[in-house]
Amino acid sequence: MASNPGAEKPKFDIKKVYLRDVSFESPESPHIFTQQDFAPQIGVQIRIDHTALEPSGHFEVVLIVTATAKHEDKSIFLVEVHQAGIFEISGIPEDRLKAVLEVACPNVLLPFAREAVADLANKGGFPQLLITPINFEALYANKRSRAATESESETPSGNGAGATEATA
Numbered sequence: 001m002a003s004n005p006g007a008e009k010p011k012f013d014i015k016k017v018y019l020r021d022v023s024f025e026s027p028e029s030p031h032i033f034t035q036q037d038f039a040p041q042i043g044v045q046i047r048i049d050h051t052a053l054e055p056s057g058h059f060e061v062v063l064i065v066t067a068t069a070k071h072e073d074k075s076i077f078l079v080e081v082h083q084a085g086i087f088e089i090s091g092i093p094e095d096r097l098k099a100v101l102e103v104a105c106p107n108v109l110l111p112f113a114r115e116a117v118a119d120l121a122n123k124g125g126f127p128q129l130l131i132t133p134i135n136f137e138a139l140y141a142n143k144r145s146r147a148a149t150e151s152e153s154e155t156p157s158g159n160g161a162g163a164t165e166a167t168a
Contacts, residue, residue: 008091011057012104017112020062021082024120028074033125040069040076044131046139050101057090061105065113067121067129079120079129083113102143103136110134 032038047064062084069076087105089097114131121129 010091011088012092012100013088014108015058015086015088017083017085017109019081019112019116020084021080022116022120023080024077024124025075026077026124026126028071028076029125032071032074032076035071038071040071042129043068043070046134048102048106048136050105053086057088059087059089059101059105061085061087061101061109063106063109063113065117065131067117067131069126069129077121077124077126079117079124081113081116081120083109083116085109099140102140106134106136110136 026032045066047066049062049064051060052058053060062082065079065081065083067079069078085105085108087101087108089100092100110131110133117131118128121127
């Protein structure tokens, strides 16, 4: 098998993982803690944003996880975590780069976001909230499928920014 000596080897390097933003709200505290038969409905939404950075080949990827708990008509708590990372990515064909940004990078960030959400809910006085595994590959495939069936395609931005959203 011949290799192309001029082709750059693929590179995927995690430069930094950090919390970019975090929020916790519990509007019904302390009254909610005295209720009997407390069984909130939990909802989790996921969004992925990514932006090209300087120097070339560096990207910030932000996994935004929003978890809400509602009981009857009241909002019990809301946790939002923006778990970010800076990744150095090179040698990846342009047509595969978006998949790396929306699949591989969020897979790196998810355990950190999961821990932050669980800790915030627990520190707010609520039972541990565990985010189930997320299939980012399926989310990305669904996004591409939706884009292909729409009459207008997504307008590319000049700075490499992008986003994916899902409800878990």
